Amino acid sequence: MRLNNRPNNEIRPISFELGFLKHHKSSVLMSLGETKVLAVVSSENRVPAHRYEIGGWLSAEYNMMPGATFPRKPRAISKLRNDGRSVEISRLIGRSLRQAVDINAIGPRTLSIDCDVISADAGTRSACITAGYMALVLHVAELLKSNQIKMKTMEDIILRPVAAVSLGVINDQILCDLDYQEDFKADTDCNLVASNNNQIIEFQSTAEQKPLNQNLLVEMLGVGQHAITQLLDLQKKTLLKAGIVLHH
Amino acid sequence: MRLNNRPNNEIRPISFELGFLKHHKSSVLMSLGETKVLAVVSSENRVPAHRYEIGGWLSAEYNMMPGATFPRKPRAISKLRNDGRSVEISRLIGRSLRQAVDINAIGPRTLSIDCDVISADAGTRSACITAGYMALVLHVAELLKSNQIKMKTMEDIILRPVAAVSLGVINDQILCDLDYQEDFKADTDCNLVASNNNQIIEFQSTAEQKPLNQNLLVEMLGVGQHAITQLLDLQKKTLLKAGIVLHH
């Protein structure tokens, strides 16, 4: 039995707080059950070398704050290196959100997605992608409104919505959006990043306790697609309330 | 004229949210006008070499989150070093809060004060000290309650309350608790860390645009003492609501 009798295929309660930071309208505080992440999008007028004279770029940084876990997580700077997990997740978020935006259409500009986990109860990487997409849309709306990007519509820049959900297998049961107590026990750990129309952006399935067979993997994908549909719907409604309409 | 007609000797509206983090009861989210800081206290059962077989230790880490300012502040790890300002403030917070606690009475244990600035509108270091003291009291209460520290009372460990306020001089006028717009224009920048009975823990006065004369410095100290009294009162009331009584 899951906490609060949550059905296996259901995601935890979600809330978004748009414009959470004084200095960044494109900031989103997202709660996913007890998990809280802050996603902020900002931009700089420069691009990495491999994008010179081609277009813009988008990259992400994922960070777990010291108090997000128990015991306290030491800061990256105290060891002079990012832990491997944070590096891996930063790359996943960057890859995923580059699918949301036409980086050739934004000019010589790098969009930075800062994802800080304030409180962790599993599902932090999916939450960061889901909240990051929201902040990205807010930021592009600002760039258009302030004429920093000219002669384009939202749909020229935002190619498709993006959301993510975690999945897992415990005793051959598929669970959607695991909390920490569940995640800890799972045989397989999985993340689905997807868009509308069941388009898959990234799908990762990792054996934790034991390998997985193919049928369960395909079934898990179906459960994930169902959750993504709900997340996309929630994102759309929240943006609509903030006055942003996206036609996809 | 200050924003919202605030009198020169008045601090901005303050709120505290105790137990903000799932994994750390001794976490305090403090708002000071538009400034928001998160202070978390945790402890480890080890001490630095200079405290072996003597007692415990307390240290602090101050960090500005990337979205706290505009433009975005790059993370320390991206340059492989903490910026000097953060190092300086971390040390100030540590020194100040070591005056609040009897580190010889806590056993071989290091208390870590994590101060993360979520949104910055000046006064962040004072806010971190003021909120850090609250989190420290919460943490000591937990250590006592869970018998991790035995046979002691709160007053054995918490020696005195500590709060801090920033002050500044603009055109020979003394201002209390400056916001960023004011801070930017100030000739002198000052911070007072103090306890009850006008006990001074740390007083720093720094010429920014031009030197200060002694009379203004002494006057500024008086304005600061007045603000500290209000802050200590607010801390006491807030802790009382959380069920914690301290007899000093």
Place this chain on the structure above:
Amino acid sequence: MRLNNRPNNEIRPISFELGFLKHHKSSVLMSLGETKVLAVVSSENRVPAHRYEIGGWLSAEYNMMPGATFPRKPRAISKLRNDGRSVEISRLIGRSLRQAVDINAIGPRTLSIDCDVISADAGTRSACITAGYMALVLHVAELLKSNQIKMKTMEDIILRPVAAVSLGVINDQILCDLDYQEDFKADTDCNLVASNNNQIIEFQSTAEQKPLNQNLLVEMLGVGQHAITQLLDLQKKTLLKAGIVLHH
């Protein structure tokens, strides 16, 4: 048409050179077409903190040598950090090969898998996993033979074989084991790490140019499973020639 008329579902020519290094019998030089990787397994009598008094550990380091690509790849030390891609792949290799071995049965010992890419023509991460498994088996055989691990059989320690293959989609065609020219053009990039009986250890599918639909993903998985079967067979035969029989 693929280079040398290679069919879409076929892997490139493979060779293994066991015991390539004077000082490490458990070293394997693997060629996969023009890709060459060197995998070496060694062990140390200590474990990370989270494994104290529980058992052993296994971790991997993936490194691209400066001359493996054109232009030359600067060394990690010259920037004082590992590039994110190497960190991500190191973690993938470690996770994958921890599924091959019972880390609770090897005593308080860390197995290090060093994977150095000497020459890169795509598929380097899969090659490292495939060759790493071989080196791991050689190393465990040595540990048993030299009585560093006592009273165990190969099958007690080696839980299952592990191999990996890369897959991709170009113009809705599924290709197996892409070379660099193909990889560069692929819409989707995928890696399958699997064991016998179609057991899936890790499956990652990443949109590069555009998202993928679910049918192609499932089809890709099938192509991958087919290639894995061939790789496992090749591993088994090669180990047999070296006098090592594994009953799974």
Place this chain on the structure above:
Amino acid sequence: MRLNNRPNNEIRPISFELGFLKHHKSSVLMSLGETKVLAVVSSENRVPAHRYEIGGWLSAEYNMMPGATFPRKPRAISKLRNDGRSVEISRLIGRSLRQAVDINAIGPRTLSIDCDVISADAGTRSACITAGYMALVLHVAELLKSNQIKMKTMEDIILRPVAAVSLGVINDQILCDLDYQEDFKADTDCNLVASNNNQIIEFQSTAEQKPLNQNLLVEMLGVGQHAITQLLDLQKKTLLKAGIVLHH
């Protein structure tokens, strides 16, 4: 009783050796009792980003040499980071000496103040500021003489003299310029950086053993101002002997 019957308000014997280094005329070796510091000023034709097209900059680096203390102090590079104390003092020296010079009048040039403590017997930060001012004057004189700065007088660039002294409280007695034995026992640790006419540049008072009351703080400031007057006089005479006259 202080060492050598020194009165409480008296500074230790001071000597300056100007032009101590072959390659830098603007180098000053200062002895303050047993404390020895070397201050060197040099300049580079570039400025940090926040000063582009505005003017010059001045920054300082404070470093304790390995043999300055017992036991030996490990070098910063051996831990890949500056210790917090050195960072804090570097910033204090930089802030203090930026009050001595009109950084808008020196052109796009950064003045570097290198302060190395050769031997430490407390008071090193004050000595570095006091000696650093001397080296700064020597350097500006050189820049004018060699026409690297044109059409300016010494007084255009050097705004005011700067000196610093440490103060402390032991058993409610105020001591001026403490040596290490005294510093170690002090309840309060204080530093005053000031100019002529009792202008205060930086005043820091830090509780070490216990908080301070306001009366002692004000009294301490008076003792400090007295010492500063002597230091400024000594600086002026020493520069005069070196042929440099400053009309303030």
Place this chain on the structure above:
Amino acid sequence: MRLNNRPNNEIRPISFELGFLKHHKSSVLMSLGETKVLAVVSSENRVPAHRYEIGGWLSAEYNMMPGATFPRKPRAISKLRNDGRSVEISRLIGRSLRQAVDINAIGPRTLSIDCDVISADAGTRSACITAGYMALVLHVAELLKSNQIKMKTMEDIILRPVAAVSLGVINDQILCDLDYQEDFKADTDCNLVASNNNQIIEFQSTAEQKPLNQNLLVEMLGVGQHAITQLLDLQKKTLLKAGIVLHH
């Protein structure tokens, strides 16, 4: 008696494999007995500051791979610093090969010599210089052939051949090209880098167990010169087979 009855003044069997890497024709895999090194030369169109508007530059990086020794050698990045020995050898290789090439004649270009030790049985630094010279010649031939350097001959750029050999003294006996077992026991450790006509490029003699007298040093130099002649001859023949003729 040496291994395989090798006479004291004889070098171990040598083989060169030119063009070992797919992406770098100027790569040389050299075996010297059981020692295996890979030398790769590549170039970049930029130079360090001290060569601006003067000419090109050449630098080298020496690296021992983790599996080259037993026990495994941790990677430089794991300690965030190169070990001192590697730094020292990198500098030796760079200095030595800068004598082979007219860096004023190659344009604003930096030649990078990457030397990776795959398997170490002593003599690695000499092998890297000897193999590095070969790779350097191959690279210059390419630069000329592809017209990246124009209007020059091989002899304009390659000033002289360079080879290196290690020497040692055990019980007052001079040995040439020591293997690890011999190196370990040697009283004196020596390296000779030289060109044709007995021209000495670098000669280093280091007491390991005890100091050396001058007669032995001079005698050792003679033995080294003899070995260098053989190495230069071997280099020349190998390059000739690859179609490269050098008239010195």
Place this chain on the structure above:
Amino acid sequence: MRLNNRPNNEIRPISFELGFLKHHKSSVLMSLGETKVLAVVSSENRVPAHRYEIGGWLSAEYNMMPGATFPRKPRAISKLRNDGRSVEISRLIGRSLRQAVDINAIGPRTLSIDCDVISADAGTRSACITAGYMALVLHVAELLKSNQIKMKTMEDIILRPVAAVSLGVINDQILCDLDYQEDFKADTDCNLVASNNNQIIEFQSTAEQKPLNQNLLVEMLGVGQHAITQLLDLQKKTLLKAGIVLHH
């Protein structure tokens, strides 16, 4: 003609100041012409892993202070790495002085030789070795006197005296102890580290502008041996004045 008509085989005027630092009696300030170096020896009660249960160790750190050269040399910590030259020289000093002392006789203790170049006019590495030997003798004398090393004589620990000198060739003329103006022009750069009775500890000869022939090398060695004799004599007399007699 050399500066001050110095003959080619003559070293510059030398002075030693023993016990230069308050906290370290075993500190030596050495002037060699305009070159000034400070050598300090201290010890710690621990040894590196390869010396566990065998004996002690000795290592050296060479550092050029920022004001030692013109233009100013940035500190190692500002680039988060030691420059290669400093690493190389640190190793040379360590190797050389390990020949002076019986590291098996000093117990589980590491002797640290800190060599800081205060002012550089060439010959800094030789000066550091020469001064380092003096500081080493002073330190061993202290260890014996304070009974930290027991039941040993000076001669049990100090095996032989060590001094060093630089040599160079300009226009086929051999010069001893070059200053910077000479060093800059030299075709060959050489350093001799030696003991009494012409025992050679380290001899390095490096082509700078062009290779060297063997006759000049041997002649240079003779000039160096002559200078070493003078240096050893000067060391002995200076130590004698400080009350230290060494019978070799």
